[in-house]
Amino acid sequence: MLRAAQLAVDQINARGGVRGRLLKLRPVDDSGSENTALRVAEQLYADPAVVAVVGHLSSDPSKAALRVYGAGRTPLVMVSPSASNPDLAGINPYFFRICPSDVQHGPRLARFAWQTLAARRAGIIYVNNDYGRGVRRAFDAEFARLGGVVVEADPYVPETRSLEPYLSRMRQAGGIDVLLLAAERPGAELALREMQALRLGWPVIGGDALTGIEADGALVEGVHVSSAYLPDRPDEGNVAFVADYARAYPGQRPDHRGAGAYDAVRLLARAITEAGGGRQAIRDYLAKVGRGKAPFEGVTGTVAFDTNGDVPGKQVVIGVIRGGRLVAEAER
Amino acid sequence: MRRMFDTIRSRIVAGLIPLAIGLVGTALLAAVTLRQMRHAVGDELAGLRASSEIGSGLVAMVFEEIRAAEQYLAAPSAGARRLFQAAGDDAFQYERRLEALGIAGEDRIAVGRLKQLNAAIQVDYAIAHALKDLGRDGEALAQSAAVRPHAAEVTRLVRDLATRQAVKAAQVADRLAAASREREKELWLLLGGIAVVGLFLARWAMLSIHGPLSRLVTAAERFGLADAMQHMADRLRRIVGEVVRESDRIAGSAGDLSATSEQLAASSSEVSTAMVEISGSADHQRSALGTMGAGLEELRLAATEMAEAADRTAQLGEEIRTVADRHRGDVAAAGKALLDVREVVQTTSRQIGELAQLSTAIDDFVDLIKRISSQTNLLALNAAIEAARAGEHGRGFAVVAEEVRQLADESARAAEEVTRTTTLIREHMEEVTATMTAGQAKVRGIESIAEGAARGLAEIVAAVEQVEHAALRVRVAAQANRQTAERLKQQVEQVAGRATAHASSAEQVTAATQQQGASTQEMAAAAAHMLEAAEKLRGLVQGLRV
Numbered sequence: 001m002l003r004a005a006q007l008a009v010d011q012i013n014a015r016g017g018v019r020g021r022l023l024k025l026r027p028v029d030d031s032g033s034e035n036t037a038l039r040v041a042e043q044l045y046a047d048p049a050v051v052a053v054v055g056h057l058s059s060d061p062s063k064a065a066l067r068v069y070g071a072g073r074t075p076l077v078m079v080s081p082s083a084s085n086p087d088l089a090g091i092n093p094y095f096f097r098i099c100p101s102d103v104q105h106g107p108r109l110a111r112f113a114w115q116t117l118a119a120r121r122a123g124i125i126y127v128n129n130d131y132g133r134g135v136r137r138a139f140d141a142e143f144a145r146l147g148g149v150v151v152e153a154d155p156y157v158p159e160t161r162s163l164e165p166y167l168s169r170m171r172q173a174g175g176i177d178v179l180l181l182a183a184e185r186p187g188a189e190l191a192l193r194e195m196q197a198l199r200l201g202w203p204v205i206g207g208d209a210l211t212g213i214e215a216d217g218a219l220v221e222g223v224h225v226s227s228a229y230l231p232d233r234p235d236e237g238n239v240a241f242v243a244d245y246a247r248a249y250p251g252q253r254p255d256h257r258g259a260g261a262y263d264a265v266r267l268l269a270r271a272i273t274e275a276g277g278g279r280q281a282i283r284d285y286l287a288k289v290g291r292g293k294a295p296f297e298g299v300t301g302t303v304a305f306d307t308n309g310d311v312p313g314k315q316v317v318i319g320v321i322r323g324g325r326l327v328a329e330a331e332r
Numbered sequence: 333m334r335r336m337f338d339t340i341r342s343r344i345v346a347g348l349i350p351l352a353i354g355l356v357g358t359a360l361l362a363a364v365t366l367r368q369m370r371h372a373v374g375d376e377l378a379g380l381r382a383s384s385e386i387g388s389g390l391v392a393m394v395f396e397e398i399r400a401a402e403q404y405l406a407a408p409s410a411g412a413r414r415l416f417q418a419a420g421d422d423a424f425q426y427e428r429r430l431e432a433l434g435i436a437g438e439d440r441i442a443v444g445r446l447k448q449l450n451a452a453i454q455v456d457y458a459i460a461h462a463l464k465d466l467g468r469d470g471e472a473l474a475q476s477a478a479v480r481p482h483a484a485e486v487t488r489l490v491r492d493l494a495t496r497q498a499v500k501a502a503q504v505a506d507r508l509a510a511a512s513r514e515r516e517k518e519l520w521l522l523l524g525g526i527a528v529v530g531l532f533l534a535r536w537a538m539l540s541i542h543g544p545l546s547r548l549v550t551a552a553e554r555f556g557l558a559d560a561m562q563h564m565a566d567r568l569r570r571i572v573g574e575v576v577r578e579s580d581r582i583a584g585s586a587g588d589l590s591a592t593s594e595q596l597a598a599s600s601s602e603v604s605t606a607m608v609e610i611s612g613s614a615d616h617q618r619s620a621l622g623t624m625g626a627g628l629e630e631l632r633l634a635a636t637e638m639a640e641a642a643d644r645t646a647q648l649g650e651e652i653r654t655v656a657d658r659h660r661g662d663v664a665a666a667g668k669a670l671l672d673v674r675e676v677v678q679t680t681s682r683q684i685g686e687l688a689q690l691s692t693a694i695d696d697f698v699d700l701i702k703r704i705s706s707q708t709n710l711l712a713l714n715a716a717i718e719a720a721r722a723g724e725h726g727r728g729f730a731v732v733a734e735e736v737r738q739l740a741d742e743s744a745r746a747a748e749e750v751t752r753t754t755t756l757i758r759e760h761m762e763e764v765t766a767t768m769t770a771g772q773a774k775v776r777g778i779e780s781i782a783e784g785a786a787r788g789l790a791e792i793v794a795a796v797e798q799v800e801h802a803a804l805r806v807r808v809a810a811q812a813n814r815q816t817a818e819r820l821k822q823q824v825e826q827v828a829g830r831a832t833a834h835a836s837s838a839e840q841v842t843a844a845t846q847q848q849g850a851s852t853q854e855m856a857a858a859a860a861h862m863l864e865a866a867e868k869l870r871g872l873v874q875g876l877r878v
Binding site (some may be wrong): 128129133154155156157159160162165166168169172 | 465
């Protein structure tokens with residue numbers, strides 16, 4: 001995320017900056033913790049040179065930081081590339097995000113399982129928090145609407161040591177056509193390892209919380225993952241971005257968080273160009289993007305905000321892991 | 333004349349109107365204060381009620397969840413599973429509402445931990461259910477045992493939350509009490525000030541009226557207007573008397589006002605006391621706790637049944653072990669007998685082997701005899717030839733030689749006989765040896781079977797020991813369960829008792845609030861009286877203007 005944001009800043013500055021001034025990134029680390037997020041948010045809020053925030057990465061720190069940004073006399077706008085918790089929608093007028101929310105992933109995965117994988121019986125293993133429960137509910141509703149059966153939906157927490165009983169029970173119940181992992185990466189890895197040990201070859205699909213799992217080699221080969229963005233999106237701007245990224249960071253490909261951060265920086269640069277560098281002016285401009293002002297064409301797609309700071313028009317895409325990369329699969 | 337009345341009127345007005353204004357002002361101030369305090373009390377009560385409702389709802393849901401989960405473990409059914417899921421979802425809803433209350437600091441951390449614990453409890457039970465469905469009851473039991481410390485921590489956290497809420501409620505109550513004392517003091521000061529000013533003004537007005545009045549009377553007498561003036565003076569006196577009465581009434585109203593404000597202070601202190609008591613309770617808590625008590629009773633019964641089942645298992649195990657022990661002795665004896673048999677067979681076969689060797693010696697011996705007899709035969713033949721050659725002298729020798737030859741032939745035949753017999757014996761011996769070898773193999777087979785049986789019995793005994801051990805553990809666990817359930821039930825009853833107390837405190841609060849309402853009404857009535865009095869005063873003064 002930091003690399004892609006830095007790339008965007010460097011490109012903008014190479015063309016002379018914004019309104020004759022160079023942009024400067026001030027990176028801070030919230031460590032994914034709410035308390036740290038609160039602390040760094042206070043630092044950024046207090047610094048008058050900071051006009052907008054790109055981030056935060058995760059939902060809970062975002063929620064905490066927004067309590068700081070949205071208050072006081074000089075509120076600070078934040079544009080998150082990847083905080084996808086549905087609760088964030090409309091939480092506060094100073095919140096915008098580039099990515100679709102979790103509730104958009106569940107139905108998309110259900111339709112994919114039903115249509116592309118021709119699955120009729122599904123099993124779900126979900127992480128027992130707001131994210132996992134949200135994706136489970138959304139998938140369940142859509143899959144049932146299509147006519148499918150969710151054989152069982154089983155929770156886990158990061159401390160859970162084995163998911164084997166769930167998998168064995170699914171097998172005992174006559175097996176399933178698809179397994180949804182509404183899980184985070186370590187939980188999903190555990191489930192896949194145990195499936196391998198039990199010699200279960202069910203197709204596996206997962207949400208965007210699995211991002212990064214493609215590095216696990218043969219274990220994850222063929223797993224389908226929903227994502228707000230895939231690097232092989234054919235759009236011209238995106239092709240250029242992926243090429244620039246690979247040039248700046250040899251051998252690397254951007255993920256959805258990086259692409260979102262890249263778009264967030266460039267969207268903010270446009271806001272500053274057109275509305276000036278005041279905190280409130282930037283926020284007011286963003287609120288009109290897609291509603292009065294032209295939508296923003298980013299590498300992740302078209303950004304047009306609704307009144308909640310959400311991007312309802314953006315589609316979730318399904319990729320497949322092949323040879324350590326998440327790639328788009330030709331629609332069957 | 334008119335100027336004089338003007339002067340009197342203006343003096344009365346100057347004396348009494350400020351007094352009236354001051355009193356009305358005080359009444360308004362008191363009413364506003366009362367309303368503010370009522371709002372403050374209402375808000376605080378609403379906040380406390382919301383958080384206590386959510387807190388107790390959450391605990392009830394977690395217990396409901398545990399009850400349904402245990403029910404499923406005892407007897408899996410779709411109903412119990414659905415109940416478990418629904419209770420889990422409800423508990424999550426309560427957690428979200430608790431978060432939405434805008435808590436901070438220590439409470440926030442506690443709520444976060446609560447969420448984690450509840451998630452872990454659900455997962456532990458979900459895995460236990462999966463194991464149960466797979467028929468792996470032992471693992472399921474172990475998995476569900478992991479829930480207990482989590483449940484204990486949930487209870488502790490919620491209790492701590494309630495304690496902190498009670499502290500907060502006490503603080504709020506103190507603040508409200510302090511505010512009401514402050515206002516009371518202000519009101520008293522104001523009333524005192526008004527009284528002093530009123531007395532001063534009244535005295536001044538009376539004095540000012542007295543002079544002109546006597547002068548008027550004198551002048552009227554002088555002008556022969558005594559009657560008219562007398563009438564006027566009477567009227568004035570009456571007016572003054574009425575003014576005095578009205579003043580008294582105003583003073584009375586002021587007294588009412590102060591009584592009301594005393595009542596206000598009293599009822600705010602009642603509110604404070606009730607609020608300290610209320611801390612984390614509502615009426616519905618009682619019924620929720622009642623349900624929980626029933627659930628715990630069920631749990632206790634289940635634990636008792638479990639303990640009895642464990643007892644039966646232990647008893648059965650003991651019986652099995654006794655039988656197995658006895659059989660193990662039999663098998664060992666049989667094994668020993670078999671060993672003896674093997675030894676006998678082995679000895680016999682060794683002896684037969686030796687006999688076979690001995691029969692070979694007989695063969696050699698027979699060969700030797702055969703060789704000797706053929707040699708003898710040859711010698712006898714030679715002797716017969718020599719005897720023939722000797723002619724008549726050799727005749728006797730020829731007879732001897734013939735006899736010798738016959739003897740040799742007979743020995744040869746006997747040797748043949750022996751050879752046949754030994755061959756027969758050897759064949760028999762070979763057969764016997766083969767039979768022996770087969771017997772030995774069979775004995776070995778029987779031996780290994782016996783060994784297997786002994787091992788099996790030993791394993792059975794070990795398994796039985798394990799079963800007994802497990803049963804003991806189950807029994808201990810069941811005992812602990814039963815005790816826990818009983819203790820919890822007692823606690824629940826205590827809590828239910830407290831909840832009843834809380835409900836009555838809430839009623840007290842309501843009553844106090846109602847009383848406050850009544851006080852306000854009284855105060856409003858007093859204010860109305862004062863206004864009425866002021867109206868009357870104005871009317872009188874208008875009358876004076878004639």
